[in-house]
Amino acid sequence: MTPAGPAGSVSGEGFTDATLRQTAHLSVGGDSLQIRISNDFGTTPLVIGAATVSPGSAAEDPDPDKLRDVTFDGAASVTIPAGAEWVSDPVQLSVEGNSDLTVSMYLPGPTGPASVHSLGRATSYLAAGDATSSTAESYGALDTSRYFLEGIDTATKALGSVVFFGDSITDGFASTVDANLRYPDQVADRLMRRPEARQCGVLNAGISGNRVLEDAGTAGVSALSRFEDDVIDQTGVRTVVLLEGINDIGRTAGALEPESLIAVYRQFIERAHDHGIRVVGATLTPYGGAGYYTDEGEQDRQAVNFWIRTSGEFDAVVDFDAVVRDPRDRSRLQTRFDPGDHLHPNDAGYAAMASAINLQEICRR
Numbered sequence: 001m002t003p004a005g006p007a008g009s010v011s012g013e014g015f016t017d018a019t020l021r022q023t024a025h026l027s028v029g030g031d032s033l034q035i036r037i038s039n040d041f042g043t044t045p046l047v048i049g050a051a052t053v054s055p056g057s058a059a060e061d062p063d064p065d066k067l068r069d070v071t072f073d074g075a076a077s078v079t080i081p082a083g084a085e086w087v088s089d090p091v092q093l094s095v096e097g098n099s100d101l102t103v104s105m106y107l108p109g110p111t112g113p114a115s116v117h118s119l120g121r122a123t124s125y126l127a128a129g130d131a132t133s134s135t136a137e138s139y140g141a142l143d144t145s146r147y148f149l150e151g152i153d154t155a156t157k158a159l160g161s162v163v164f165f166g167d168s169i170t171d172g173f174a175s176t177v178d179a180n181l182r183y184p185d186q187v188a189d190r191l192m193r194r195p196e197a198r199q200c201g202v203l204n205a206g207i208s209g210n211r212v213l214e215d216a217g218t219a220g221v222s223a224l225s226r227f228e229d230d231v232i233d234q235t236g237v238r239t240v241v242l243l244e245g246i247n248d249i250g251r252t253a254g255a256l257e258p259e260s261l262i263a264v265y266r267q268f269i270e271r272a273h274d275h276g277i278r279v280v281g282a283t284l285t286p287y288g289g290a291g292y293y294t295d296e297g298e299q300d301r302q303a304v305n306f307w308i309r310t311s312g313e314f315d316a317v318v319d320f321d322a323v324v325r326d327p328r329d330r331s332r333l334q335t336r337f338d339p340g341d342h343l344h345p346n347d348a349g350y351a352a353m354a355s356a357i358n359l360q361e362i363c364r365r
Contacts, residue, residue: 001150002207002220003041004113010143011116016109019131021102021139022124022149023058025180027188027202029097030154032090035070037105038150039080041115046080046148048072049106052132053091057178058102058125061135068093085150095154097199098192103149104132118218119171119208120146122178144177151203153235160238161201162187162362163231165223167244169285170206174344181347182206186354191363200238200363205230211247212264213256219247224264232275239362240272243282243320245304246343250287254296258303269313280361281314283321288331289342298331316361323356324349 004011035053039046051070054062071089072078080086095101106129124146125139164170164184172182188202207226209219220226223244231240245261265281272279283305287293305321308314324345326332333342337349345353 001038001040001115001117002218004116005118005218011114011118011145011147014109014111014114015107015147016111017107017129018109019104019106019127019129020124020142020147021058021104021127021131022146023122024101024103024149024152025122025185026095026099026101026152026154027097027192028154028156028158028199029095029099030156031094032092032155033095033101034090034153035088035103036150036153037080037086037088037148038115039082039084039148042082042112044082044112046082046111047077047108048080049077049108050130050132051088051103051105053093053104054102055093055095055099056102057100059123059136060102062102062133066093067133087153090155098189101152105148106130106132114147117146117207119168119173120144121172121175121182122146154201156201157196158199158201159197159363159365160236161203161234163203163205163234163237163240165227165231165240165242165244166206167210167247168206168208169246169344170204170243171208172206172350173208174339174341174346175350176347179347181350183345183350183353186351187357187362190354190357190359194359198363201236203234203237209247210244211251212245212261213248216247224267227268227271231277232271237277238364239278239280240268241280241282241318241357241362242268243284246284246287246301249284249297249300249304250290250292252297253292254294254300256297256300258300258307261304262307266313278315280316280318281308282318283308285320285345286325286331286333287343288329293342316358318356318358320353320356323352
C-alpha cells in the first residue's frame with residue numbers, strides 16, 4: 001500500500017458512510033481464509049463497520065449461500081489505529097485456486113486519506129451505506145485502484161508462497177484490467193497446473209513508480225524500507241523474485257552509481273537468507289525510447305544486469321532482459337511486447353516473462 005493521493009482524489013478524500021466492494025484474485029485455494037486490512041498510511045483510526053466475503057468477481061451478485069460475514073476478534077466491526085494493519089478472524093469458506101474473491105467493507109467514516117494501491121488493475125465498486133450483503137445493482141464502478149485491502153491468506157496444503165517484489169512491471173502496468181494477466185498472475189497460472197502438493201501461493205508486491213533507494217511519494221516508501229513488511233513478514237514465504245531498480249536508473253538520468261543498487265540487492269539477499277527465504281534475481285528489462293531513457297542510464301542498466309547474471313550471489317537468476325529485448329537493439333523492448341510506452345511489457349510480454357520463470361527454483365520443499 002502507498003500514501004493517499006492529493007486532495008480531491010478518491011484516496012485523498014477518503015470515504016464516509018459507504019461500502020467498498022473489491023475483487024481479490026487468489027492463487028491457491030483453501031477451506032478458510034483471512035483478510036488483511038491496512039491503515040498504514042492513514043492519519044486517523046480506520047473503522048470497519050462490517051465486512052463480507054464471497055467467491056466470484058465484485059461485478060457479480062454474491063451467492064447468498066456462500067456469502068460470509070467477516071469478524072475481528074469475534075466482533076463485526078474493528079477500529080484500526082493510524083499506521084497499523086489488522087488481520088480478520090478465519091472465515092470458513094471453501095475457495096478454489098486461481099479464482100476471484102469479493103471483499104465488501106462498510107466504512108462509516110469519515111476515513112480520512114485512504115491507504116491505497118493505485119495500480120490495482122481490477123475494477124472496484126462503491127455503494128452508499130452498509131451494502132456489504134447487497135446485490136451488484138446497488139453499486140457503481142469507482143476506479144481500478146485498491147483501497148485498504150492488503151491481501152488474503154488462505155489455509156492450504158500448498159508448499160508456501162512466492163513474493164514477486166518490484167515496481168510497475170511487477171504491478172502489471174499496461175496489462176488488461178480485470179483479466180489477471182500481470183506476470184506474477186501468469187506464473188500463478190503455471191503453478192496451479194502442477195499437482196496440489198507442488199503448488200505455491202503467489203504474492204504480488206509490486207508498486208508502480210517504486211524505487212529501491214528513495215521514497216517516491218504516492219509510489220510508496222523505498223524498496224529498502226518496505227522489504228520487511230512486504231516480504232519477510234508475509235505468510236509462508238519460501239522465495240522472493242526481485243525485479244526493481246529501473247526507476248532509480250531512469251529518474252536519476254544516468255547519475256546513479258550501479259554499485260549503490262547492488263549494495264541494496266546484497267542487503268535483500270542477506271535479510272532474506274536470515275529468514276530462510278531464497279532470492280531469485282531478475283535482470284532489469286529494456287527501456288530505450290521511454291520518457292526517462294538516457295544513454296548513461298542504459299550503461300548503468302547493463303552494468304547492474306551483468307552483476308545479476310554473473311555474481312553468483314543470488315540463489316537463482318531469471319533473465320527477463322534476454323526474454324523481452326529486441327535482438328536488433330538490446331536497449332529496447334521487442335515491438336510485439338511494447339504497448340507503446342517503451343517501458344512496460346504488454347500482456348504478451350508478461351506471458352513471456354512468466355514462461356521464463358523456473359517453477360522448481362521458486363517453489364520447492
